[in-house]
Amino acid sequence: xxxxxxxxxxxxxxxxxxAAETAGARFLAGGTNLLDLMKxxxxxxxxxxxxxxxxxxxxxDAPDGGLKIGAMTSNTQVAADARVRSRYPxxxxxxxxxxxxxxxxxxxxGGNLLQRTRCAYFYDTSKPCNKRQPGSGCGxxxxxxxxxxxLGASHACIATHPSDMAVALVALDARVxxxxxxxxxxxxxxxxxxxxxxxTPEVETHLIPGELIxxxxxxxxxxxxxxxxxxxDRASYAAGLSSVAVAGDRVALGMVAxxxxxxxxxxxxxxxxxxxxxxxxAELEAASETGRNGFKITxxxxxxxxxxxxxxxxxx
Amino acid sequence: xxxxxxVNGATRALDLDPRTTLxxxxxxxxxxxxxxxxxxxxxxxxxxxxxxxxxxxxxxxLAVMHDGDEVTTIEGLGSPETLHPMQQAFLTxxxxxxxxxxxxxxxxxxxxxxxxxxGWPSQATADLTGKVVxxxxxxxxxxxxxxxxxxxxxQIVAAIKRAAEALA
Numbered sequence: 001x002x003x004x005x006x007x008x009x010x011x012x013x014x015x016x017x018x019a020a021e022t023a024g025a026r027f028l029a030g031g032t033n034l035l036d037l038m039k040x041x042x043x044x045x046x047x048x049x050x051x052x053x054x055x056x057x058x059x060x061d062a063p064d065g066g067l068k069i070g071a072m073t074s075n076t077q078v079a080a081d082a083r084v085r086s087r088y089p090x091x092x093x094x095x096x097x098x099x100x101x102x103x104x105x106x107x108x109x110g111g112n113l114l115q116r117t118r119c120a121y122f123y124d125t126s127k128p129c130n131k132r133q134p135g136s137g138c139g140x141x142x143x144x145x146x147x148x149x150x151l152g153a154s155h156a157c158i159a160t161h162p163s164d165m166a167v168a169l170v171a172l173d174a175r176v177x178x179x180x181x182x183x184x185x186x187x188x189x190x191x192x193x194x195x196x197x198x199x200t201p202e203v204e205t206h207l208i209p210g211e212l213i214x215x216x217x218x219x220x221x222x223x224x225x226x227x228x229x230x231x232x233d234r235a236s237y238a239a240g241l242s243s244v245a246v247a248g249d250r251v252a253l254g255m256v257a258x259x260x261x262x263x264x265x266x267x268x269x270x271x272x273x274x275x276x277x278x279x280x281x282a283e284l285e286a287a288s289e290t291g292r293n294g295f296k297i298t299x300x301x302x303x304x305x306x307x308x309x310x311x312x313x314x315x316x
Numbered sequence: 317x318x319x320x321x322x323v324n325g326a327t328r329a330l331d332l333d334p335r336t337t338l339x340x341x342x343x344x345x346x347x348x349x350x351x352x353x354x355x356x357x358x359x360x361x362x363x364x365x366x367x368x369x370x371x372x373x374x375x376x377x378l379a380v381m382h383d384g385d386e387v388t389t390i391e392g393l394g395s396p397e398t399l400h401p402m403q404q405a406f407l408t409x410x411x412x413x414x415x416x417x418x419x420x421x422x423x424x425x426x427x428x429x430x431x432x433x434x435g436w437p438s439q440a441t442a443d444l445t446g447k448v449v450x451x452x453x454x455x456x457x458x459x460x461x462x463x464x465x466x467x468x469x470x471q472i473v474a475a476i477k478r479a480a481e482a483l484a
Contacts, residue, residue, distance in 0.1 A: 086444075
């Protein structure tokens, strides 16, 4: 690890102020992804602002019947919450499909959303990667691309977002609450947090420098079934190849793009009376393969159709 | 950087480079070498310890993040004279070969039983709102963060079931 200085934030306001004013500063929450990347010198912050003990660790009932989940809640805490289990089961299912119990005990809601890709070229500092070193090229285009993106990729980057939790949150139409360095708070749809890679895959979110995620807000649960399904190379504790979250009429896909993917085409097809298979075919019309990841298009079509059918109680 | 951590019931004052992981603080500074460094990237689970009762990968945490926390390592679970029921069960069921992953396996398994008791669901839990039944499938899923290169997995499952009965 490269040397860095460390401070523990006293309150959210001073945390965002310090982040904006200190060169090379990064927020540290659970640390399960950031510290791993710092050991590999992929992340090289000069200053860490530990936000892990800020008073953002509660899950509260929202006035409209939804839930407000503090950004510093642990993944375990959210998955085990009785309200989440009974009213937002897709969220519990998604969280317990990711990582290991040890990681989920430490990883936070805010940090989970901001975790970096697992693309092998992002991790291998001897290889080119536009996300790690802008302008160096993409090693995955002609390399180990079996798990690369099939939707929304660019010639600069075919990496995927690895979060399970975020896929369920997108299907639940979650919103993000943040605090900016100037002290202003804002709230926006989670779908607007992450960016597609385009020409600048190193810029992964629409957050401004120093902006801190403070909470995730869930609207009341939608009518209809909820279900999360994930496919991976082994039964547990492995990054996904493809995942699908269904919550009422909404469908989201995971590990297929640079961001959690709202399957708007599939939703529109379903509401127009299409079958689950037809809906997934409509969504994946825009999918494209790179090298060896073509199987993910077929896999996602079948996984999506099966998950939608099960959640909605449709016989195929 | 000054950090105070309670380790196995004793308050320990440390002055550390901020880069020091909790695992390195335990092993190199406090000479508690029971917790093992396997992969050092949170993939193998050999470094698993309990922090304020919760199991975490001590290699993926900075010691300075744990100022004021209570840490329990394998050395704090039992002693050679009075083994923790989980330690005894691992011996009885022959749940290891080389033993390198064992301290992490045992710390993880102790936390697993508490998590099941608290009703926290896993991927293997069919009814998310009901009581968790400690099936073999649940144990395997909940221990997936601990790798055993000698592959003593069947005996580890048996040991955890034995300890669960002893602790019931």
